[in-house]
Amino acid sequence: MKTNQPNILFIMSDDHASHAIGSYGSAINQTPNIDRIAENGIRFDNCFCTNSICAPSRATILTGVYNHINGVKTLDDDIDGTMMNFTKLLQQAGYATAIIGKWHLGHGGKSDPTGFDYWNVLPGQGDYFDPEFIEMGETKKIGGYVTDVITDMSADWIRRRDKTKPFLLMCHHKAPHRPWLPSPKYADLYEDVDIPEPVTFHDDYSTRAEAARAARMRIDRDLLPKDVKGEPPAGSTPEQVKSWKYQRYIKDYLRCVASIDESVGILLDTLEAEGIRDNTIVVYTSDQGFFLGDHGWFDKRFMYEESLRMPLLIQYPKEIRAGGVNKDMVLNVDFAATFLDAAGAAVPAEMQGRSFRPIWKGETPDDWRTSMYYRYWMHLDKEHSVYSHYGIRTHEYKLIYYYADALGTTGSLDERRPPEWELFDLKNDPYEMNNVYHDTAYAGVIDSLKRELAALQLAVEDEPYEGEYEG
Template sequence: MNDTRPNIIFIMSDDHAAHAMSCYDSRINQTPNLDRIANEGTRFDNCFCTNSICAPSRATILTGLYNHINGVKTLRDSLDNRITTFPSLLQKAGYQTSIIGKWHLGHGPENDPAGFDHWSIFPGQGSYFDPTFIENGVEKKVSGYVTDVVTDLSIDWMNGRDREKPFLLLCHHKAPHRHWLVDEKHAHLYEDTDIPEPPTFDDDYSNRSRAAAAARMTIERDMNEKDYKAPLPAGLTERELKSWKYQRYIKDYLRCIASIDDNVGRILDYLDEEGLTDNTIVIYTSDQGFFLGDHGWYDKRFMYEESLRMPFIVRYPKEIKPGSTVTQIAVNVDFAPTLLEYAGVPVPEEMQGYSLRPLLSGETPGNWRTAMYYRYWMHLAQHNVCAHYGIRTDRYKLIYYYGEALGATGAIDESWTPEWELFDLESDPMELNNVHANPAYSEVVKQLHEHLDSLRREIRDLD
């Protein structure tokens, strides 16, 4: 092949928390094929999403824009396919482009994927078994387990590619999204094992904002039979029932991830067999984090660490040192500029992220960000999580629960009294102690408020 630009395979799962990957020192899981990417490439330890919910995160990844700019603030918003995305720019630059799996950004002439030579996507969330796809506008049903099917279709597309051109493949899995349906191969994994409960499993939400206690995503109170897939056993205390539900949930969650890990291994083996490994960038990530019983919760949405943090591992043998780590703050708004730079395509000025290529090469630009900005818009919709925004630095996290729908699609028009939270992540990494009103932090509060205001102006979130 005369064109020596790198191929790009971007593998994304749904709701896969970093602390459910052994390359992130998981207490509860082993992921040997994902670890292979990290061991042969690099692991980002502080990669965060700008909005911890599926559609908004995906829109940010594609466009390199924050949600108030790309228009996808909530699950009810669709992405206007006239907006410039990194796949559309790569396609114009001569890349073959394909997306297979979850899209979740709307359907129809104005919302179907643009910038792809080939697209085969789920309508909505997709199904775990015998999934339906919309392939270049035509609906079809494919027999099998969804994670296997997405991988099969991805390998089939790579087999049929023009081998004289570089390619971009977005391989987007449904798993491990709720309700965590498992294939037969992994159905008995962890059957005789108790998964450790997280240290904050019995969090009582004291010394936090009203939002934490009001959220309806607790394992104890809010899970239902679709989640744990069996009648509640009799004769258990409330605490014992909570543990029983957790074991049912977390084992199915991890079983779904085991299938992803196996199928990532299939992709990596394919690259080896085809002689593509050295010139292919392989990325594995998830659209956001997830609470794995942390704070007694499942789901995401909050700016707390388990929800905010994204797994992000990258392998590119030509440039990236094996077994390396990046500790600087990265954000999903950076993904588009990064891939464009690797492909030699100019990054549009309107994109709001920064290329991660220097960090991946072991260099830190002198002006690299010292904080990231987050905003969740779906006020009280689904799981009753209050709308909020905030800033995270290396040490501190400042969160403002502004308590208004402000016209966000699908948000509940009910006003709450605004509240602030401040966490010192050095002394309180589990975010149990709100120190915003503590006089000892008065100067830190002042500096963070100023930094937050400055960052909001910089990214033009000025409502």
């Protein structure tokens, strides 16, 4: 084992928005164990995903390339396990590698996890209670609550690891993915508390593209009885029903997060007990953000901030000063290159991400990105009806183009909609309530952003939409 090769413990939850984490200043939640990572390391305030949906984000994290390159554009695309990924490269660099928990990139043949010495994953979304796991190709059912089961297996793997090698362990939680089923341990958490509603809870989408109005993700009309586990009180007004549904939804969501936070504490304590805390990079993140009643919504998919932003907390005492906060723009496509860099392994030229290790060391490169490219491909999926779109985010503005065409992607509905644009001035409108695309005062900004968007597409080898709408 090379003395300069750190262990990597990568903890990823599913749909855990940063604004439900204490260290991000959450107004609705406390996460003391996740916050330990921030207190002992660095908090990234501008970590973004390149496609806000589960499978595509996971594929990008593994491969270090965008979805049009790795082929996982939608939830219905399986990964090709023969592709290069950073776990295979860590194996070649002498690492023991494992993944435990949610995989969600297909099973069987070429879509099983590759690059891992050990894998034990949930089939599909997995179950919250008494879940099935696929361990190295063999299906087994394990009693208990899924977060606890994943935690116990992860801690056990750390204790039983090959101690002659550095390790990568990817601990992937199912929670807090819909449907939100908390552990009995936390079933009564927040029972007598009213969770504050977000400031955009009653958004009417009046200035926005039709895409915002058409999406079926609204708290008031699109949450199902199984989501809120009951019916609102008889005689409730529409506004009261909406608030009642929000409380039911958000409390179960936060109860699921409570188990995640407990899990993080157990894993951190395991590193301490094993005497490897100082030589282990600990990462806490989620595969994307999530709407927690923001804009009156649940779910993700849109390029809006609450969906686009990922939590990213990292501790590594050898290189990261405790209590740091960084506002540079880092992306999920950067994770693979960063881990390889930290391990002293070469980063392949075909990887499209860039190591942000210098940033966590306090040395932001002069040529670091000031804008990012996003693309959501799954047009009008059967449940949420979000339009396909792409766009650019800078530190000041966000420009979104809803091209609204399936383009043959799997899981999309082949029904085109009129293309539309949105522009948000993030400095003056951080909640993205006012689309200023048609404001002539922003004509110069729009022209500049469109040129930069085209340059980003060219740089990542994606193609702009060239279809014509016939409505």
